[in-house]
Every structure is written in C-alpha cells, then in structure tokens.
Amino acid sequence: MQTKRLSSHDIAAASEILHRGGLLGIPTETVYGLGANGLNSEAVSHIFQAKGRPQDNPLILHVPCADWLERYCTDIPDTAYLLANRFWPGPLTMILRRKPVVPDAVTAGLDTVGMRCPAHPVCRAIIAAADVPVAAPSGNTSGRPSPTNAADMLEDMDGKIDGIVDGGPCSVGVESTIIDLTEQPPRLLRPGGITLEQLRDVLGEVAVDPAVTRLMGKDEHPRAPGMKYRHYAPKAPVTVVKGAPAAAAEYIRAHLAPGDGVICFDEYAPLFAGYPLEQLGPSTDVPEQARRVFEALRWFDGTEATHIWAQCPDTTGIGLAVANRLNKAAGFHIIDIE
Incomplete structure (x- = not known):
C-alpha cells in the first residue's frame, strides 16, 4: 500500500479515505491519530492490525462538536455538557454510555465509549466533511512512543495506511485526559492536557484510577485506551x-x-x-x-x-x-x- 501525503488543505481527499473504509493519519493538538470510520467495524479492525494493538484496548470516537454526543451516547449526564462547554474543543475524552450504533470493535465490547472533540481545526474539518465519528488511537506501532508530528507517524505507518494529513507539530504533546462520567464520583482514567485540578474545579470530587500510577493486572479489563499495557516505550529499558x-x-x-x-x-x-x-x-x-x-x-x-x-x-x-x-x-x- 502506498501512503498518500496530504496537506491541511486536502480535506475532501482525507474525508474520502474515511468514507471508503480506509485508514487516515490525522493531526490533533495532542498527538497524531490513526483514524477510521467509527461506524464501520471492518475499517476499525484495520486500526488494530496496522498498530498491532490488543483487541481489548478500546478506542475513542472523535466528533466535531458536542451536538454529536446524542448520536452515539445515551444517559448523558449534565456534567458532560458542563465539561464540553469548558474544555471542548480540547484534549478531554469523556467516557459515556454508548448507543447500539457504536460497534463493539470500537469499545472492546464495553457498554461505554470514549468521546472527544479535538481542538485541531483541520481534524475537526475532516470529521465534519466525512460526517462520521472517527475512531482513532495514537498513530504509532502499539507500545512505542506516540507521534507528535507527521514524520514520526510515517516512521511507524508508512505503507500500512492509506494517507496522512500533515497538520504540523502537536501543541499539547500528550494524549487527551480521559474521565469516566458513568461513575460517581467521576473517575480520572488517564491524565492529559486537561489537568486533574481543572476537572475538580468543574466537577468537585474526582477519583483517580489506580491504573494512573501502576500497571493493571493481566485479568483487569481496561475501560479506556492506554490503561493496561506497557506503553510509550522505546526499545531500550x-x-x-x-x-x-x-x-x-x-x-x-x-x-x-x-x-x-x-x-x-x-x-x-x-x-x-x-x-x-x-x-x-x-x-x-x-x-x-x-x-x-x-x-x-x-x-x-x-x-x-x-x-x-x-x-x-x-x-x-x-x-x-x-x-x-x-x-x-x-x-x-x-x-x-x-
């Protein structure tokens, strides 16, 4: 497969790759993502193949605005809209109850799904043009450090994906914060660009999942990306x-x-x-x-x-x-x- 190099102006070409079930490297403010049509189970399965990603590691759905939440989620709490008003577009993922339209391939069989509205304008333009949510983990071979520019993503994915959009270097540099809103109190599953202190300023009490500070056990099931496995690692210990x-x-x-x-x-x-x-x-x-x-x-x-x-x-x-x-x-x- 030849990987097309696209610029930030190639919105139509990028959205066409998603429409036909292809894999697309997309820029976000956090890291570069490996995107596919999040409603197409076969396309989503190719993400796992390209990355060598464990099948029990769920993905995040990326949407262009909070208005899309009701398309894919149910039992949405008021706190989701409070957070969206404060931090979206931005590096925050919310775990919510999913609707049946969201494939098991995205959620690793969980009844929840991670939802994010990225701040990178090119990313949001591609999603809006495709008119589908984009399932996207970081665009690296599973386990390696995440890519914060197009060249690093190509190092891992050249020849494995249909195209990559070069949107420049990432402004945040680490993946999105993930907070689970299906629990009380809400639970921080992964720290990121939105800080624990900022979340507590909006929500009050926020619990911190033990997986933030330790490895999960082999029998524990991750509720969000990056929780269970050794990750972000170079070859040397x-x-x-x-x-x-x-x-x-x-x-x-x-x-x-x-x-x-x-x-x-x-x-x-x-x-x-x-x-x-x-x-x-x-x-x-x-x-x-x-x-x-x-x-x-x-x-x-x-x-x-x-x-x-x-x-x-x-x-x-x-x-x-x-x-x-x-x-x-x-x-x-x-x-x-x-």
Whole structure:
C-alpha cells in the first residue's frame, strides 16, 4: 500500500479515505491519530492490525462538536455538557454510555465509549466533511512512543495506511485526559492536557484510577485506551528517577554506566556530557516537557543506548500526565529518591 501525503488543505481527499473504509493519519493538538470510520467495524479492525494493538484496548470516537454526543451516547449526564462547554474543543475524552450504533470493535465490547472533540481545526474539518465519528488511537506501532508530528507517524505507518494529513507539530504533546462520567464520583482514567485540578474545579470530587500510577493486572479489563499495557516505550529499558530535580540529576549521574542514555531537564544537561542525551525543557516548564517527552523517547531508538535514565516532573498540573507517560514507558520501574 502506498501512503498518500496530504496537506491541511486536502480535506475532501482525507474525508474520502474515511468514507471508503480506509485508514487516515490525522493531526490533533495532542498527538497524531490513526483514524477510521467509527461506524464501520471492518475499517476499525484495520486500526488494530496496522498498530498491532490488543483487541481489548478500546478506542475513542472523535466528533466535531458536542451536538454529536446524542448520536452515539445515551444517559448523558449534565456534567458532560458542563465539561464540553469548558474544555471542548480540547484534549478531554469523556467516557459515556454508548448507543447500539457504536460497534463493539470500537469499545472492546464495553457498554461505554470514549468521546472527544479535538481542538485541531483541520481534524475537526475532516470529521465534519466525512460526517462520521472517527475512531482513532495514537498513530504509532502499539507500545512505542506516540507521534507528535507527521514524520514520526510515517516512521511507524508508512505503507500500512492509506494517507496522512500533515497538520504540523502537536501543541499539547500528550494524549487527551480521559474521565469516566458513568461513575460517581467521576473517575480520572488517564491524565492529559486537561489537568486533574481543572476537572475538580468543574466537577468537585474526582477519583483517580489506580491504573494512573501502576500497571493493571493481566485479568483487569481496561475501560479506556492506554490503561493496561506497557506503553510509550522505546526499545531500550527506561528507569524513571523521581524527586527534587537537582537531587534526581545527581542520582542519575552517580549511577550512569557505559551505554546508558539520559532524559533530563535543561539545567542538568552539562552533568551528562558524553552520554546520549535528550532534554525535556526547563524543570519549571512542564507544558514544554509534555511537548517534548515522546520525541525524547523516540530519539533513543536511533542510538546505541542500552538503558535510559529519565528525570520526572512532580505530579501537579500537566506534570501528572508527563509522569504517567514516563512511568508507563518504564513499565513503572521508578526510583523515588525521597
């Protein structure tokens, strides 16, 4: 299969790929997604084949506006519209009860479905032109770091999908926040660009699922993407060092071995001269760390590094999402020096 390279102006060509049951790389503000017509079970099954994705890992339906919720969801609580008014378009996915029109292939057989309205205008224009919800996980081979630009997605998907729309680099850099509104209190299933603090400002009490901070067991069934499996991982094993930035950097420096690589905050890069190194940004700029974290992890696959040490931000704000991605890349191999 030859993968067509499309620009942000090729809305009609992109929507035609979705209409005929093809696979399309789409830009969003979070990461690039691998999209298919979310009402076409066969097309959705090809997403799993292209990614090598486990069948019990549910997908998210992307829609152009909140008005589409009633097409695919039932028993929609008022809180869904409160959140949509505050955060849509944006990096927030809501878990709601699904209608029968949503295929089991999308939901992994669950009676719920994740719904999101992305902020990227090109993505929303493609969905509106296709007039179907787009089922889309991140556009990487399953388990690898998610792509935050078209080139990274092509590295994994060239020749496996029908086309990719280049919408530029992603502005957020980590996948959407996922909140389950079918439970009381609402439950955070995956941290992302909308922070736990922002959700609590709207909803009051919000529970945090244990899978945010640990691996799920083999018999546990994920209610949202990215909960169960080791994810976002480069080829080399990762160790995350948690603690005050200066102390964490010194710990890594003291434990470096030949062949090791380092992901660190900008201020501490001089400590690791001579080692394969990727910088996350300043220790005080967590949004920049979110934009860089997947590129940093991906970069090491082009090196000879046999082990990667990574500094970790604290878990306030979007730092919770960055820490979650690094911890999952490490299979929750974390050293807490405090």
